[in-house]
Amino acid sequence: MKFKSIIYSILGGLFFASCSSSEPAEKVVPEKREKTAFQTSNPWKPVTDVRADVAIVYSVRDHHRNNGMTFEERVQSWRDKGYITHFMTGIAWGEYQDYFTGKWDGESHLDEGQVTQRGDTIWHGRMVPYIVPSKNFIKYIKETQIKRVIDAGIDAIFLEEPEFWARAGYSEAFKREWKEYYGFDWRPQHESPENTYLSNKLKYHLYYRALDECFSYAKEYGKSKGMDVRCYVPTHSLVNYSQWQIVSPEASLASLPSVDGYIAQVWTGTSRTPNYFDGKQKERVFETAYLEYGSMESMTAPTGRKMFFLTDPIEDWPRDWVDYKKNYQATFTAQLLYPNIADYEVMPWPDRIYEGLYKTSADSDKKEQIPRFYSTQMQVMINSLNSMPLSDNKLSGSEGISVLMANSLMFQRLPTHQGYEDPSFSNFYGQTLPFLKRGVPVKTMHLENVSYPETWKDTKVLIMSYSNMKPADPKGHEYIAEWVKGGGVLVYAGRDIDPFQSVQEWWNTGENQYKTASEHLFELLDIQSSGESGEYKYGAGTVYIIRQDPKEFVLEAGQDNEFVGIVKQLYEETAKAGELVYKNNFYLERGAYDLISVLDESVSDEPFVQKGRLIDLFDPKLPVLNEKTVLPGEQAYLLNVNRIEHQDKPQVLAAASRVYDEVTTRSSYSFITKSPLNTTNVMRVLLPDTPKEWHVFDHQGNVLNGTSWEWDEASKTGLLGFENDPEGIKVDIKW
Structure with a gap:
């Protein structure tokens, strides 16, 4: 059933300013929280207004690519749009050229890069070496990074990726640290297993020390300013670092009183690393992601530290949009199969996701920005994380x-x-x-x-x-x-x-x-x-x-x-633990969400069939299905309308935007919704009765052109579509 919008610009302005009904209204006021986040080195832009709770502003460096904006100005640009702001920088690498060139203390520190047996420095970028974190470098991080961001009012600091490459360990700086730590001269790690073990234990210690001292300083300096500063470590999983031959403190950090939590940096780029099973070496993205997220959860669960799970709609390595979509669905499903985690970094680097150019297909050299179907699907997925509940439900299968x-x-x-x-x-x-x-x-x-x-x-x-x-x-x-x-x-x-x-x-x-x-x-x-x-x-x-x-x-x-x-x-x-059941799938019921993954190379090739009133959240059209068939090697993310609480209450069930300022009366429902510019919104809205009229207005109160509306009587939901605007779109529905 379709309705045409009635064009009343003046009336639209009134709609945008207040509820259109004289009936008593219930307004939903969102709580202030830090459940979802993203990281960016850039100031706010309408095309990257992700609408998570937290904008983690990266790097204090005042860079020409940010139009000469200072760190403080970048932070303020996000605060002005309603974001909580945190800070992130690398602890093993970063734009610390002033340290390496001697501008900071008058001495060159280029010998503090990580160096291989061949004498090559391992670089993360131009004049950005991977670092041997000396005491002097720790002092630099405290004075130039941590102090500045706390002075800017930041009360959450993320020092990411404490990484020492296993192939490194040959620099003069490392040799000095060896002599101080062990009390005897450096020994080349390639000469014996014992030297290798000693070398890697030292690499491990150096980043443990760096984080401990930096975070302890952050908390002490924060207290001097009346602030409770929280400290987090964004890090790859122990599974990935071990496979990629990198040394990092990992689990031992969870016992440090100065560490408040982690971001589990798991995404297609880590999870597609090939492994062996049944004699075949190949990418197993879902399985690897599941084990990566699991190792991060088990690392912190006994300690009570906070854990954000990260996944990425693309990856560092340039590929095509079809590849990105397939593997994003695999890693996204894997992270949601841990029902005791419900905090998320919804994406890193929105600028490269929304503005980067990538291949349209694997066999084409043509490149384009993110296709509308994929940005819509991605935004449905990340906005669902804002309401993703913790759950006591268990993943299907034999536990223990x-x-x-x-x-x-x-x-x-x-x-x-x-x-x-x-x-x-x-x-x-x-x-x-x-x-x-x-x-x-x-x-x-x-x-x-x-x-x-x-x-x-x-x-x-x-x-x-x-x-x-x-x-x-x-x-x-x-x-x-x-x-x-x-x-x-x-x-x-x-x-x-x-x-x-x-x-x-x-x-x-x-x-x-x-x-x-x-x-x-x-x-x-x-x-x-x-x-x-x-x-x-x-x-x-x-x-x-x-x-x-x-x-x-x-x-x-x-x-x-x-x-x-x-x-x-x-x-x-x-163990008397019951039958150890073999099957080719995993299923988790998490609130109203159904998570399904069907395995290939398993005990059968049977598909998994889920029935109900299901909204397919991997489909940018948000169809309502009576059943969903999931084949081996595929995943599904479904909203089961039958399990929605308060089904007589109007509510947005799924959307490629974030909903604010909801107002409900006995016969109307209105809200404002926001999402990045140059993206298409789709919303599935549950209503208590068949709507009589609907209106959509831009942030100036003008009727929005190009909207679409379809009513599905069986599910009591309407499908609404229009172009997004970070300034806000007003929707008003009456029944």
Whole structure:
């Protein structure tokens, strides 16, 4: 049923100024919150007015590309549009040319870049090296970055990507830090496993120290000005850093009192990194994203720190819009499958998303800005995050299987020693993908967090290996042994033959003379040091040792069956956790939202069919469906109208814009909606009765031309479409 808008400009002005009805009105006043955010180095522009809660303003540098605007002026431009403003800059790289050239303190610091064995500096951009964070550099960050932004009234600081490349470690600055930290002269990391381990432990320490000192200063300086400054670390996942051969503090930061939380930097660019499963190496974007987000959630959940999940409608590497859309849907679905996280960075760098030029298809050289269908879909998706609820619901599948991780996963990736290889981080994926691909929602657990009781919640079977990581201290083994003794089931998979078993560490120095790290754990579990394959009892619990490295389960086809079978038997018969169900999909009911992902390379090729009154949020036309079929390798994001609360209350169910100033009476519903310029809005509006008339006005009160309206009686929803305006569009509906 279609209605034509009645053109009354004067009346439109009255509509925009106040509710058009004399009936008592209920006005919804939005709460001030920091649930959604985005980051940008630019001032406010109408074409990038994303309408999240927070604009994270990047870099203090006053740059010519911002029309000479100062940092403070850029911040104010976003505040003037109603945004909460935070600050972000890189801790491992950034536009710190004044530091490297000597302008800041009169001394050149170009020798503080990260340097490879060949003597090459690793650059992030022109005159922007990756940094060895010396004490002097930390002083520079405090004085020139942190102090300035707090003086500008910023009370949330994000120091992103504390990254030290595994292939680095040869600069003069690093050699100086080595001598100070270890008390003996620097040793080239390529010469032995022990040197590599020592080198990476130092890289880890340097960024731990940098963040600790910078954040402690921020909080102290903030207090001196009567401010409560919060400090966050935007960081890639431990999965990604390990695979990309980067060292970063990761999980240990969660125990620092100066760290308030993280942004999980997961997106297509990280998740498309190829891995092995069933003998095939290829991109598995959804599965990798699921594991990346999971490692970030499990890293922080026991500590109570805040976590923002990030995903990106494009990626750093130039590709085509079709590729971006497909993989954005995969990563977006993966992040929403963690119902205990409901804070999001909805996008980074809106300028490159809305104004960048990318290929129209993989086989074409033609480039264009983001297509309207994709910007509409993307805006529907990111605006839904403003109302995404926390949920106690569980992801479908057999719960209770966890895989142990540790920060030392980053220490053994490069260089290779004694011919021991771990292709594409397969010792990790060999423990996780065999279950994930069978529809089992496997979780990760961090060795650094085993002292927290919350860490062990819901874990029935713990899988671990020291083929690609090592324990930082013996205390973690005590907590694992205590859990097993109380009835836990531990599966240890590993040959313990990698060259890092013999590095000089706590398990083979002083009173400890264990040949491998696992021998200490086995001793606590009353298992002889040889730890031959088989099942062992300890207290009320069970240990099963598999003398294979996990990479062997995925590097060749069909080699994971025995491993999976052992875990299945232990899960069902020993842990008494119920049946370990195999399937080819994941489903989560989260408020009114349905999240679905169907796996390829799984136990079947059956599609997943969801029925109901469903709005397809991956379709820019927001159709109302009676059922949705999802094929293997695909995901779906649906709004189930049947689960909408207060169905007799008028409300916007989904929109490519953000809704403000809602006013409801017995027979009318009005609101203002905003979104970036040069984008097309589509809205699905739920009403208690068939509408008699509808009106749409621009921010000056003029009737908006080119609007469309369709009524769907079955769902009691109207589909409204028009061109967006960040200044606001007024919608008034009567029934």
